[in-house]
Amino acid sequence: MGSLIPFPEISLFPASISTATATTTTTTTAVVKIEPKLEPLDEPCQPHTEPLQSPYFSAPNLSFSLNSQPNTPFSDPYTEPNALTHVRANPSEENDISSEYHRISELFRSAFAQRHGDVDVLDPDSRAIVPVPEENGVSTVDATSRRGYQQRSRELVRITDLGLEDQRYFRDIVRRTRMVYDSLRVFSMMEEEKRRGLGLGRRSRGDLKASSVMKERGLWLNRDKRIVGSIPGVCVGDVFFFRMELCVVGLHGQSQAGIDYLPASQSSNGEPIATSIIVSGGYEDDEDTGDVIIYTGHGGQDKHSRQCVHQKLEGGNLALERSMHFGVEVRVIRGFKYEGSASGKVYVYDGLYRIHDSWFDVGKSGFGVYKYKLIRMDNQLQLGSAILRFAQNLRIRPLTVRPVGYFSLDISMKKEKVPVFLYNDIDHDHEPVYYEYLVTTILPPYAYHHGGNSTGCDCVSGCLYDCSCAMKNGGEFAYDQNGILVRGKPLIFECGTHCRCPPTCRNRVSQKGVRNRFEVFRSRETGWGVRSLDLIQAGSFICEYAGVVLTREQAQVFTMNGDSLVYPNRFADRWAEWGDLSQIFSDYVRPAYPSIPPLDFAMDVSRMRNVACYMSHSSSPNVLVQFVLYDHSNLLFPHLMLFAMENIPPLRELSLDYGVADEWTGKLPICN
Known part of the structure; x- marks a missing residue:
């Protein structure tokens, strides 16, 4: 001490x-x-x-x-x-x-x-x-x-x-x-x-x-x-x-x-x-x-x-x-x-x-x-x-501020609404440019044809609290008017393709994609890492953790070939910490609804991935994983959406808690 x-x-x-x-x-x-x-x-x-x-x-x-x-x-x-x-x-x-x-x-x-x-x-x-x-x-x-x-x-x-x-x-x-x-x-x-x-x-x-x-x-x-x-x-x-x-x-x-x-x-x-x-x-x-x-x-x-x-x-x-x-x-x-x-x-x-x-x-x-x-x-x-001032200049004219170190000014190739930089001032490694960039996860076709009711809400002018999508979330919206996550849940239903509400609906936060400028950078401590050039407010959406979804049988074949896979069910339940008011209310109960069955799929990021796959592991992370459904109703295949657990200043490294290691290999489900 x-x-x-x-x-x-x-x-x-x-x-x-x-x-x-x-x-x-x-x-x-x-x-x-x-x-x-x-x-x-x-x-x-x-x-x-x-x-x-x-x-x-x-x-x-x-x-x-x-x-x-x-x-x-x-x-x-x-x-x-x-x-x-x-x-x-x-x-x-x-x-x-x-x-x-x-x-x-x-x-x-x-x-x-x-x-x-x-x-x-x-x-x-x-x-x-x-x-x-x-x-x-x-x-x-x-x-x-x-x-x-x-x-x-x-x-x-x-x-x-x-x-x-x-x-x-x-x-x-x-x-x-x-x-x-x-x-x-x-x-x-x-x-x-x-x-x-x-x-x-x-x-x-x-x-x-x-x-x-x-x-x-x-x-x-x-x-x-x-x-x-x-x-x-x-x-x-x-x-x-x-x-x-x-x-x-x-x-x-x-x-x-x-x-x-x-x-x-x-x-x-x-x-x-x-x-x-x-x-x-x-x-x-x-x-x-x-x-x-x-x-x-x-x-x-x-x-x-x-x-x-x-x-x-x-x-x-x-x-x-x-x-x-x-x-x-x-x-x-x-x-x-x-x-x-x-x-x-x-x-x-x-x-x-x-x-x-x-x-x-x-x-x-x-x-x-x-x-x-x-x-x-x-x-x-x-x-x-x-x-803060340096990051602001970097967003506007990166090559003027840092003329050496940039291998790409957008590894997403304009697939994201804002560019994703690739920076390495340590060595000549520029591996991330060789992967095909994914904006969202690729799900098996049958995921869109199962899961029960696929009807959406009828809120033409905007969703209110009696919205059917809000009812799926327990009668409340998952986000406030500024798009900040109110509290983590096992699963969140966003308004989707079958809903009549406009794209500006408050219940369409994570499906809108990346809004902050990110930089994949080379680190001597963690290999590749990710940092933002923007100030991210606590509770804000960051990006989706994207890859190609594999069934259990497909994952076994990939593992036999030595490929590294990411298993969503192994991510730590950090969502439960966001919105935990047990110190305020004595009768607070950890959210258990909407419930979700045990996830039994893996994600292949060996050839196709996005910026999230380069985030490092930490036991005290500043980013959490929240499961979200919006384009289908199959509870077995939710999207892995990432939200900020705290105010993240520009150029501070983003980190996830990848959870438990694989029982056979002893490795975390991390791809970098």
Whole structure:
């Protein structure tokens, strides 16, 4: 396990860095906003108290109230393909770490504490901040609010020395928490859609509702410690579509403010400490060149986000100055406008920065503002925001951005709606160009003539909830209005060739083919791999896993000849994880309908295949397999459709869980 230490113990820079601050009075009568530095495009929280309901589970006692608060490909160090499953360390080890932490804290308190005015503070050169002491014999860390969820801790720590297994363990926790958040958000919006269809309720935001419910359930992460530096399980380059998700994982604890900090009233030495900031261009005096940021403090703006009075050295402004004084690093999250995002933005975690200087200056509007110079710390992964910009240029002019390495700009030969690149800057292997590209799986002819009722729906103007295809799925649609998978099921029926609904029907998601630009690339670790040049939102359709379907008898002949086959029944049931709200609803039941019989066919990809066949294996995948029927009703031959299990940034490798190995050969059903 890693260790918890008082956060300023490790420092790469001198503790004392000169600052030039000044105080200026003003006589203006402009009305100033009281809120701290806010994010543009962030909407205020709208109260919502209607409980979620579902035909599959209910929560009669659950109340939902929102009144509370780059050329280098991107790699994920926590979950490389073929990662091992982590076994949790002995719980007693956590107690040892906690005891050692408090012992060290007391040593720092006794060794460096000195009087400074009316407040006990530490020697600034010691760079150590001790935890808040117990009050009336009860630790403030264990206190919970009257609403039942745990309040943010006053205890500042830095987590160090995490081993590879611990990193994978925390990464898995973060991924599962984010999956619950995304699943709950989509599910809650579907419930609202049903209510509004009946003329009930008012419009609310699923992102706020999901975060509120998870907070009530105690599912927010890192509430027991307020972490300085890296958050275990959160990787540089991770992308978030909603601001509240940053709070859920503990990356940034303010729902609106751009500066997250521990107030002086909660600090053990009376000094406020900043832990993270969000940079999104909300202040006209901000300057951002990537590794160097000139960040403007908060305050002094009117309701139109224009500077109208001088800023003061208080709140988050003072916290940033104190973090500079103590040599404490801050997490930096960048916000961007993003077309296609439900929130209008995306947030990218770009790693740790040191505050090297602070000063009081006259801003562009003529009013005094506090400025902070932040420089990115060394030995971190590439900036996620830089990768987003690089991928955007790559989509437009690939040969200009990367003139060497492309063997093909479209191995699909225009069979897909968007090109599929082939890139290899390691060797001269370009094997994928020799395969015939399949857009969809080739099924045996008799698959289309069996399976019972092949009639479709009669929804001429668009499918509603009484649609016969929706009834096949248990009386609900499998996707929301944006084509996001609501939750995984054993099987999904989409509207098909016998339906009268238009091609734009919301129940025709996976049959529309690839929508993102993909790149098959050569990797030293996994052979061939796949990555997207687009940002893929969690729950989005990716592509079909295509091949030629073989019967059991045909598969036996192919196997005798030494050919490698893919067996759909061996893929792990990752679909059950997407939409799993068992942590929210006590009576949640894993979907068992529509049911599907055991699959008894194989897929030959030895000569004909598509981009999905190059995806690598991982025990912590970011892609799941969902069985879908749309062009026939034969339950024995479903299509293998792939969906994103998490937000997948551009140039991050896509991976599947291929499940169990063959009992005879000991190999996974993987073709690359």
